[in-house]
Amino acid sequence: MLNFDLYNPVNYVFGKGQIAKLTDLVPKNTKILLAYGGGSIFKNGVYDQVKAALPNHDIVEFGGIEPNPRFETLMKAVEIIRAEKIGFILAVGGGSVIDGVKFISAAVNFEGDEADILKKRILFKDVSQVIPFGTVLTLPATGSEMNSGAVVTIEATQEKLTLGGSALFPVFSIVDPTVITSLPKRQLQNGVVDAFTHVMEQYLTYTHDALLQDRISESILQTLIEIGPDVVENPTDYKLASNFVWSATMALNGLIQKGVPSDWATHMIGHELTALYEIDHARTLAIIGPNLYRVMFDTKKEKLAQYGQRVWNIQGNSTEEIAEKAIEKTVEFFHKMGMKTKISENAENIEKTADFIVNRFEERGWKAMGEKQNITLEKVRAIVEMSY
Amino acid sequence: MLNFDLYNPVNYVFGKGQIAKLTDLVPKNTKILLAYGGGSIFKNGVYDQVKAALPNHDIVEFGGIEPNPRFETLMKAVEIIRAEKIGFILAVGGGSVIDGVKFISAAVNFEGDEADILKKRILFKDVSQVIPFGTVLTLPATGSEMNSGAVVTIEATQEKLTLGGSALFPVFSIVDPTVITSLPKRQLQNGVVDAFTHVMEQYLTYTHDALLQDRISESILQTLIEIGPDVVENPTDYKLASNFVWSATMALNGLIQKGVPSDWATHMIGHELTALYEIDHARTLAIIGPNLYRVMFDTKKEKLAQYGQRVWNIQGNSTEEIAEKAIEKTVEFFHKMGMKTKISENAENIEKTADFIVNRFEERGWKAMGEKQNITLEKVRAIVEMSY
Numbered sequence: 001m002l003n004f005d006l007y008n009p010v011n012y013v014f015g016k017g018q019i020a021k022l023t024d025l026v027p028k029n030t031k032i033l034l035a036y037g038g039g040s041i042f043k044n045g046v047y048d049q050v051k052a053a054l055p056n057h058d059i060v061e062f063g064g065i066e067p068n069p070r071f072e073t074l075m076k077a078v079e080i081i082r083a084e085k086i087g088f089i090l091a092v093g094g095g096s097v098i099d100g101v102k103f104i105s106a107a108v109n110f111e112g113d114e115a116d117i118l119k120k121r122i123l124f125k126d127v128s129q130v131i132p133f134g135t136v137l138t139l140p141a142t143g144s145e146m147n148s149g150a151v152v153t154i155e156a157t158q159e160k161l162t163l164g165g166s167a168l169f170p171v172f173s174i175v176d177p178t179v180i181t182s183l184p185k186r187q188l189q190n191g192v193v194d195a196f197t198h199v200m201e202q203y204l205t206y207t208h209d210a211l212l213q214d215r216i217s218e219s220i221l222q223t224l225i226e227i228g229p230d231v232v233e234n235p236t237d238y239k240l241a242s243n244f245v246w247s248a249t250m251a252l253n254g255l256i257q258k259g260v261p262s263d264w265a266t267h268m269i270g271h272e273l274t275a276l277y278e279i280d281h282a283r284t285l286a287i288i289g290p291n292l293y294r295v296m297f298d299t300k301k302e303k304l305a306q307y308g309q310r311v312w313n314i315q316g317n318s319t320e321e322i323a324e325k326a327i328e329k330t331v332e333f334f335h336k337m338g339m340k341t342k343i344s345e346n347a348e349n350i351e352k353t354a355d356f357i358v359n360r361f362e363e364r365g366w367k368a369m370g371e372k373q374n375i376t377l378e379k380v381r382a383i384v385e386m387s388y
Numbered sequence: 389m390l391n392f393d394l395y396n397p398v399n400y401v402f403g404k405g406q407i408a409k410l411t412d413l414v415p416k417n418t419k420i421l422l423a424y425g426g427g428s429i430f431k432n433g434v435y436d437q438v439k440a441a442l443p444n445h446d447i448v449e450f451g452g453i454e455p456n457p458r459f460e461t462l463m464k465a466v467e468i469i470r471a472e473k474i475g476f477i478l479a480v481g482g483g484s485v486i487d488g489v490k491f492i493s494a495a496v497n498f499e500g501d502e503a504d505i506l507k508k509r510i511l512f513k514d515v516s517q518v519i520p521f522g523t524v525l526t527l528p529a530t531g532s533e534m535n536s537g538a539v540v541t542i543e544a545t546q547e548k549l550t551l552g553g554s555a556l557f558p559v560f561s562i563v564d565p566t567v568i569t570s571l572p573k574r575q576l577q578n579g580v581v582d583a584f585t586h587v588m589e590q591y592l593t594y595t596h597d598a599l600l601q602d603r604i605s606e607s608i609l610q611t612l613i614e615i616g617p618d619v620v621e622n623p624t625d626y627k628l629a630s631n632f633v634w635s636a637t638m639a640l641n642g643l644i645q646k647g648v649p650s651d652w653a654t655h656m657i658g659h660e661l662t663a664l665y666e667i668d669h670a671r672t673l674a675i676i677g678p679n680l681y682r683v684m685f686d687t688k689k690e691k692l693a694q695y696g697q698r699v700w701n702i703q704g705n706s707t708e709e710i711a712e713k714a715i716e717k718t719v720e721f722f723h724k725m726g727m728k729t730k731i732s733e734n735a736e737n738i739e740k741t742a743d744f745i746v747n748r749f750e751e752r753g754w755k756a757m758g759e760k761q762n763i764t765l766e767k768v769r770a771i772v773e774m775s776y
Contacts, residue, residue: 001626001634003405005399006400011393012394014647015391015392017391211631212608212638216607223600259403
């Protein structure tokens with residue numbers, strides 16, 4: 001097992017009716033910025049619940065944080081906080097709103113060009129540097145409600161960049177699973193596949209000594225397999241909803257990555273498919289993941305076999321046979337979750353996709369990725385071409 | 389799934405060589421109380437490592453915190469902290485030392501009779517009320533290094549009482565699995581069985597909707613079963629040691645209890661066996677647990693069957709058959725871990741044990757316990773008599 005530090009101070013408040021706890025969780029001695037996205041919170045009743053819990057708070061609203069939140073949009077909120085002397089931010093939304101608020105939190109007191117937070121990957125470790133914030137989650141998938149990382153896009157230069165640091169954990173996150181009842185089926189499908197792939201990025205590497213972490217990862221995968229196909233049909237079923245939402249948090253709150261190697265190449269390649277063709281993030285993962293396992297079969301086959309045996313109960317005569325069947329089972333699961341697992345089923349004029357992606361990676365100086373840094377640009381090309 | 393709050397701000401620093409990180413983790417702007425137990429830290433090299441990491445810190449030492457730490461002993465440390473104006477405590481030891489330091493932390497600024505912290509179960513929620521503390525774990529089992537609870541005994545009245553509250557999480561805990569290499573085999577056996585039973589108390593209740601928590605509990609049980617018998621023979625094997633120590637923390641750091649019912653009656657009855665006959669805590673759990681499952685079979689059989697199938701791969705024709713085999717497997721495991729699972733194998737003149745325990749519970753006004761509050765005093769009697 002690799003050495004690790006586990007630090008996650010989020011007060012994670014889970015369950016039906018928990019939004020009412022905002023009354024006590026949001027500080028009363030400062031102005032609040034209520035940050036949200038495209039306005040779905042007005043339709044699903046969450047805005048009303050939030051306002052009802054905060055009758056005596058001094059609130060300034062800031063809407064319009066977009067999916068894949070833009071630096072340019074977020075800087076408008078930063079200016080409002082500076083002008084209005086706001087001391088706490090409440091993010092009400094999904095991963096994009098929460099990610100956006102992490103950037104806002106970090107930028108308000110930042111001295112210098114705020115874009116450098118992203119471009120120079122500045123880590124925020126001191127909570128006195130940032131504006132504290134809490135969240136009310138409305139769309140499970142990214143785990144942003146219980147981690148300290150975020151992804152922000154600079155519109156001007158079309159760069160999708162990360163920020164983070166231990167000062168950027170939410171002070172609290174309220175996670176009421178009933179919020180998913182108003183989500184479109186497509187978003188629920190995406191949420192399940194996104195969470196599933198988050199686990200796979202941290203689990204499906206090579207066999208190692210971190211026995212408990214492997215089993216916890218397998219626990220999340222099994223739970224998502226058990227409830228995923230049903231929850232998208234019956235999001236009002238609380239058993240399904242609560243297990244889905246909690247699994248999505250656990251998939252990316254840092255726990256399962258402790259002491260183990262991780263891959264993340266599926267995300268790195270998938271991000272490019274979103275950039276090129278606006279394919280939903282989760283759908284790019286469903287396209288790339290299984291083909292990455294195929295191309296990197298020699299590296300990953302032992303872990304694929306473990307995954308196949310433990311998560312899918314696959315029997316077989318050899319590591320290779322079980323590993324191959326495990327990939328097939330994964331693709332079947334993605335299909336069951338409504339994914340179309342070829343690029344050509346999700347976009348048109350895709351012939352040069354591999355060239356585009358390999359060129360972009362070359363421009364950035366990326367030579368290899370994955371848990372063994374052996375997913376070279378040649379391998380990336382093979383993975384993308386296999387995905388046409 | 390039941391509603392829950394998950395809050396655990398401990399900076400948990402895990403792995404080989406991590407004690408050196410004390411240099412940066414322990415504050416330099418205040419005096420430090422270095423608290424420890426019976427002196428094993430002088431033999432196992434941990435004291436030297438701690439001192440080497442803190443060459444420029446102003447340290448006052450306080451040794452002699454006993455197993456089942458005594459209020460009377462701990463109050464001596466409280467007086468030293470008040471007199472010397474100490475601002476941070478470093479607990480170096482196992483669960484007893486860490487539990488003791490939690491009490492010390494709470495008592496220093498407490499106004500009134502410090503015994504009331506225990507007798508009136510005062511919760512500490514405000515970190516400004518307590519003296520901050522960190523830990524270096526030397527004996528895995530209790531999870532105290534990553535939770536905010538503690539058990540302290542008042543010698544004068546022979547009461548074993550609890551304290552806790554979110555202000556009583558360690559600021560950091562350094563957990564180096566190599567510390568177990570110097571532990572006697574008996575303590576290693578106890579640690580595995582203690583951690584195993586901690587999971588069982590939170591898991592082996594009834595079947596419910598918290599699918600992921602069940603699977604995470606099963607993950608910890610499977611890991612302890614996999615590594616337990618070997619780690620007590622080969623504690624220098626880092627794979628075994630690291631999985632054991634991490635499993636013991638995860639068994640009682642609060643995660644697996646979120647959203648689920650819990651039992652804890654095995655502990656409540658077991659505590660009395662320790663009080664009566666000084667049987668090691670873990671050994672009392674190994675005696676009582678399986679008989680509690682037998683006596684409460686009607687309540688617990690579905691969960692026992694789930695446990696049997698998933699953790700022990702037991703096949704069977706009925707819930708009852710699988711559940712019964714699951715209890716047998718548990719006893720076999722405890723035997724393999726060096727436990728003797730009858731009271732009479734651990735103590736003499738035990739004929740009145742059930743009377744003693746039932747009387748004590750009556751005196752305290754306890755009428756029933758367990759996840760359904762259906763372990764009545766009659767059931768307690770039956771469990772204890774079955775354990776003779």
